[in-house]
Amino acid sequence: MAGIPAYIQIREVLRNRIVQGKYRPHERLPGETALAEEFSVTRMTLRRAVDDLVAEGLLYRSRGRGTFVRARPARADHSRLQSFCDANRALQRTPSSRLLEARALVPDPTVSEALEIDHGQPVFRIVRVRLADNEPVAYHEAYVPCHLIPDMLEKNVEDSLYAIYREYGLTPTTGEQVVEARSVGGEIARHLGLAAPHPVLYVERISRAASEVPVEFLRAYYRADRYSLYMVLKA
Amino acid sequence: MAGIPAYIQIREVLRNRIVQGKYRPHERLPGETALAEEFSVTRMTLRRAVDDLVAEGLLYRSRGRGTFVRARPARADHSRLQSFCDANRALQRTPSSRLLEARALVPDPTVSEALEIDHGQPVFRIVRVRLADNEPVAYHEAYVPCHLIPDMLEKNVEDSLYAIYREYGLTPTTGEQVVEARSVGGEIARHLGLAAPHPVLYVERISRAASEVPVEFLRAYYRADRYSLYMVLKA
């Protein structure tokens, strides 16, 4: 089918069977040999598909017993890199934005270093309030090197920036982030609809394209009552 | 060598070469064919080893170009499941604890559900202040089903609980956690050496053994100024 690798197609079929409850929580899946036969692939290819779902935390394997569906409340997994829009759609919330600022400037050294550009090089600064179902959830300050996307300001900068990066072949594929607890007041609290001071999750994130080039540096403040991080951990 | 899978041995050899700087940041590794030959294994097996290091964020691949060493400041990665003690040793801090409470009780339904036990079943409740280099960092409330480790209270409950789990063949291998920002006051703030109220990272974590049995449910409060989460993200 259309050049998409077999293991990805199989992975998505299996994912659908899980989320649609065709394979129920704690239920054993058919053996790998049986599934490989069903999809007409080698066991190695079938395993490649299951590997991904295990890494995502949807399935778990037990040697000698089988592969099982993990019983879990539906949650957005934040150990994956995804945009605010995608994350909210996954939670069946409608994302939107309020644009506060969009201009080019020379950033402070912290930003230059995070983006791995020389000090003095200009960046775009996009400040937005992010809403879910029309309720303010986060205050986002995004920084993007001007040389990567010269005509950024002519784009629709109010919606997903990730869509713009994609147009330029700079789809973010990896990233790192640091999460802290902070208390905010003043302007940011006001934009979030909070009486200051209030605890927030403060996130700094670097998003990188496949070539490892830093595409975006983000400083984000999330309302504690409307946002939490969920992650699956492995030893 | 001693029944350890080839891909794990190769992975550790490669890891050493990276941390010891034999392969330098941003440097291209030898091709997969060359490395497979060096270790006298198939390319598939070699790839299995490299897959792990890529997942850990030590390496990255670029189709058509090669496999490269990621240049990153050393940080503790919190997308892995590890005990407070191990996490601190990785940061070269000396961990210690102050035991506040250790007793059996019937927990509230939230705890029973997290541990997947029937309501009314007893659990051990271990409350500790965790310190790094003798400074309070976290307030931990751990819950462990009594039937899993009957003589828990006779063990050294002040140090790593993970060591006790291991004795019983219940080494935690997976887990899930939710991270929130909160403000704490009262007793907890006092134990953390804080003038109330103060923002903290609030973490709820379920740790599971290989069999998926929940071994521990943890409620933790981390001082915002002494603890942050660092994670590597993938698309």
Add this chain to the structure above:
DNA sequence: AAGTGGTCTAGACCACCTC
């Protein structure tokens, strides 16, 4: 054109768990 990583095949033997 040559080298790189991405995918895939068709087998094999093993350790482990359950019956």
Add this chain to the structure above:
DNA sequence: AGGTGGTCTAGACCACTTA
């Protein structure tokens, strides 16, 4: 004993990047 997942081989063809 039979089924399960864990590991491994020895090839193959492809898309992509760089020179």
